[in-house]
Amino acid sequence: xxxxxxxxxxxxxxxxxxxxxxxxxxxxxxxxxxxxxxxxxxxxxxxxxxxxxxxxxxxxxxxxxxxxxxxxxxxxxxxxxxxxxxxxxxxxxxxxxxxxxxxxxxxxxxxxxxxxxxxxxxxxxxxxxxxxxxxxxxxxxxxxxxxxxxxxxxxxxxxxxxxxxxxxxxxxxxxxxxxxxxxxxxxxxxxxxxxxxxxxxxxxxxxxxxxxxxxxxxxxxxxxxxxxxxxxxxxxxxxxxxxxxxxxxxxxxxxx
Amino acid sequence: xxxxxxxxxxxxxxxxxxxxxxxxxxxxxxxxxxxxxxxxxxxxxxxxxxxxxxxxxxxxxxxxxxxxxxxxxxxxxxxxxxxxxxxxxxxxxxxxxxxxxxxxxxxxxxxxxxxxxxxxxxxxxxxxxxxxxxxxxxxxxxxxxxxxxxxxxxxxxxxxxxxxxxxxxxxxxxxxxxxxxxxxxxxxxxxxxxxxxxxxxxxxxxxxxxxxxxxxxxx
Amino acid sequence: xxxxxxxxxxxxxxxxxxxxxxxxxxxxxxxxxxxxxxxxxxxxxxxxxxxxxxxxxxxxxxxxxxxxxxxxxxxxxxxxxxxxxxxxxxxxxxxxxxxxxxxxxxxxxxxxxxxxxxxxxxxxxxxxxxxxxxxxxxxxxxxxxxxxxxxxxxxxxxxxxxxxxxxxxxxxxxxxxxxxxxxxxxxxxxxxxxxxxxxxxxxxxxxxxxxxxxxxxxxxxxxxxxxxxxxxxxxxxxxxx
Numbered sequence: 121x122x123x124x125x126x127x128x129x130x131x132x133x134x135x136x137x138x139x140x141x142x143x144x145x146x147x148x149x150x151x152x153x154x155x156x157x158x159x160x161x162x163x164x165x166x167x168x169x170x171x172x173x174x175x176x177x178x179x180x181x182x183x184x185x186x187x188x189x190x191x192x193x194x195x196x197x198x199x200x201x202x203x204x205x206x207x208x209x210x211x212x213x214x215x216x217x218x219x220x221x222x223x224x225x226x227x228x229x230x231x232x233x234x235x236x237x238x239x240x241x242x243x244x245x246x247x248x249x250x251x252x253x254x255x256x257x258x259x260x261x262x263x264x265x266x267x268x269x270x271x272x273x274x275x276x277x278x279x280x281x282x283x284x285x286x287x288x289x290x291x292x293x294x295x296x297x298x299x300x301x302x303x304x305x306x307x308x309x310x311x312x313x314x315x316x317x318x319x320x321x322x323x324x325x326x327x328x329x330x331x332x333x334x335x336x337x338x339x340x341x342x343x344x345x346x347x348x349x350x351x352x353x354x355x356x357x358x359x360x361x362x363x364x365x366x367x368x369x370x371x372x373x374x375x376x
Numbered sequence: 377x378x379x380x381x382x383x384x385x386x387x388x389x390x391x392x393x394x395x396x397x398x399x400x401x402x403x404x405x406x407x408x409x410x411x412x413x414x415x416x417x418x419x420x421x422x423x424x425x426x427x428x429x430x431x432x433x434x435x436x437x438x439x440x441x442x443x444x445x446x447x448x449x450x451x452x453x454x455x456x457x458x459x460x461x462x463x464x465x466x467x468x469x470x471x472x473x474x475x476x477x478x479x480x481x482x483x484x485x486x487x488x489x490x491x492x493x494x495x496x497x498x499x500x501x502x503x504x505x506x507x508x509x510x511x512x513x514x515x516x517x518x519x520x521x522x523x524x525x526x527x528x529x530x531x532x533x534x535x536x537x538x539x540x541x542x543x544x545x546x547x548x549x550x551x552x553x554x555x556x557x558x559x560x561x562x563x564x565x566x567x568x569x570x571x572x573x574x575x576x577x578x579x580x581x582x583x584x585x586x587x588x589x590x591x592x593x594x595x
Numbered sequence: 596x597x598x599x600x601x602x603x604x605x606x607x608x609x610x611x612x613x614x615x616x617x618x619x620x621x622x623x624x625x626x627x628x629x630x631x632x633x634x635x636x637x638x639x640x641x642x643x644x645x646x647x648x649x650x651x652x653x654x655x656x657x658x659x660x661x662x663x664x665x666x667x668x669x670x671x672x673x674x675x676x677x678x679x680x681x682x683x684x685x686x687x688x689x690x691x692x693x694x695x696x697x698x699x700x701x702x703x704x705x706x707x708x709x710x711x712x713x714x715x716x717x718x719x720x721x722x723x724x725x726x727x728x729x730x731x732x733x734x735x736x737x738x739x740x741x742x743x744x745x746x747x748x749x750x751x752x753x754x755x756x757x758x759x760x761x762x763x764x765x766x767x768x769x770x771x772x773x774x775x776x777x778x779x780x781x782x783x784x785x786x787x788x789x790x791x792x793x794x795x796x797x798x799x800x801x802x803x804x805x806x807x808x809x810x811x812x813x814x815x816x817x818x819x820x821x822x823x824x825x826x827x828x829x830x831x832x833x834x835x836x
Contacts, residue, residue, distance in 0.1 A: 175715055205723065213721035223712035227734045237720045240730070282716075289720060379675060420830040428830075440749070440795040441788040442756035444767060449788065452780030484830045492824030499823050513827050534661035541760065548664055555671075562671035569660045569668055576659040 276307030413479030526583025
């Protein structure tokens with residue numbers, strides 16, 4: 121028997137009032153696979169990402185992480201039921217989420233931002249958690265910044281700390297929500313390079329991005345999201361060089 | 377003892393009549409306080425050091441002491457200074473004076489947040505101080521501080537109930553008097569509370585409406 | 596006229612007793628009011644109507660009914676529910692609940708003052724709602740919370756004077772007693788007011804210290820670029836150059 125996909129999404133739907141953000145999405149991501157999601161703004165790609173760890177609660181559909189349901193699970197009586205808050209909180213650390221705006225905790229040092237969750241949620245010894253956090257920060261070129269407060273870090277540094285914070289929980293899947301959109305152009309490369317390294321180490325990743333160059337180089341698959349649906353999906357060369365739909369052609373033309 | 381809805385309902389007409397007094401007191405106090413607040417604000421803007429020092433102490437005193445004591449001072453204390461006021465006048469004065477201070481503080485905050493542009497333009501045009509205050513600063517300021525002013529109005533309205541302690545027959549005092557004859561204090565108080573609750577909510581709603589109106593006109 | 600200070604010194608004991616009672620009542624009401632405020636604010640922030648609506652009603656009831664009326668409702672009303680309390684206890688309970696409504700609004704505003712992403716990043720990593728509040732939101736909301744909570748606490752000290760209407764032997768009541776014995780209302784109420792003044796100033800100073808400890812905000816002054824307009828728009832003395 122083969123291992124279940126790291127991420128398996130079935131029939132995911134989410135509306136905000138009359139506006140449908142995600143209109144029925146199925147997606148499987150295998151271990152070590154890098155999937156980049158592209159699409160026009162407002163197409164629901166960020167909402168889809170936030171539905172994966174139930175930061176937004178989808179209206180319908182199921183999400184499994186390595187075979188385990190997150191947020192909603194099949195009910196004994198048929199259909200599905202929402203998981204308890206406690207179940208959900210236990211599942212969430214298995215998925216790391218990196219935000220466009222970093223959302224570092226400003227009252228905690230870079231080190232504490234990374235070490236806090238393992239200490240509190242995993243019961244890791246403080247000294248051990250701090251050593252692990254220092255190692256992560258050092259790997260990301262932030263050894264000298266461990267004691268800094270987020271306000272004293274540059275945008276690129278903040279995002280690297282945010283990635284370290286998510287990795288500290290040893291997630292099986294990393295989600296990136298436009299991780300470089302809020303960064304100055306000159307530091308975008310640093311963050312992308314770091315993500316590429318993670319990919320090469322075998323991390324499973326779903327990345328919502330506008331960086332087509334990154335998507336082409338790093339992604340195993342690109343998903344083109346349009347109007348809340350997966351409009352096209354395929355290997356980078358195929359999708360970018362031979363778009364099948366007019367919509368995708370139009371979207372790509374903005375990047376020429 | 378069982379709760380008697382009839383007792384609460386029976387008290388309503390008399391309570392509603394007494395509420396007229398609260399409304400009248402609040403209206404008078406608000407008008408005085410608004411005028412007083414504007415005057416005090418202009419006075420403070422002159423930045424006469426010794427005067428502002430005195431004003432500062434008075435502000436601190438009013439903000440740091442209970443309105444109830446301020447009411448006692450106006451009613452029981454002023455005769456010692458040769459100023460004998462009837463309960464109603466003393467009460468209105470006490471509430472108005474208290475509110476003057478708070479409105480002036482609201483205005484100070486509002487002024488600091490105002491766009492200096494129009495004022496600078498008025499100065500450049502050579503307008504007299506009187507005109508700058510009257511035509512430029514105050515109208516803009518009042519628009520800007522409308523929400524806290526409405527809030528102050530509800531505070532004044534609630535404060536009118538305190539005048540019961542110096543024998544002004546307003547809603548709360550009337551409720552006490554009715555209770556004394558019907559022996560239904562809880563029901564009567566509940567009716568009184570309901571009246572002032574509705575009145576306060578109405579004032580807040582009216583303020584909100586006014587605010588939206590003006591926002592539309594400005595926008 | 597002259598102030599007859601002997602009226603104050605002769606009755607210093609009564610004033611002191613009253614002041615102690617006022618401090619006791621205020622501290623009890625402030626602490627329990629704050630404790631009640633947190634669950635009320637959290638209920639009010641709930642996206643579910645059944646949760647938020649009672650909290651809204653609670654807050655609006657206490658904020659729109661004068662405390663003097665509320666207090667007498669408690670005094671006459673609690674026995675209806677089989678609760679026979681001392682006037683002092685009734686007063687503390689009423690003042691605490693009254694304060695909790697105001698504190699709840701401050702807590703709510705303070706929580707909302709923290710950017711949404713903070714809660715999201717905490718939840719995304721697996722913190723429960725309550726843990727995220729405690730570890731991530733609360734430390735960040737203090738900046739907003741402390742000044743507002745100070746003002747409400749001062750209001751409660753002042754509002755506690757109304758307990759005199761239930762003959763609770765706090766400061767205002769003792770003032771009325773001394774006034775009844777000496778017939779010197781001006782001295783008596785001035786002294787009473789001064790004690791309140793001192794108490795509220797003390798409270799404000801205490802909170803200011805805690806604010807500074809937590810890293811106070813920079814004072815926003817009037818920009819020197821707008822010196823001219825500052826003649827009208829600033830009541831602070833002009834900065835010396």
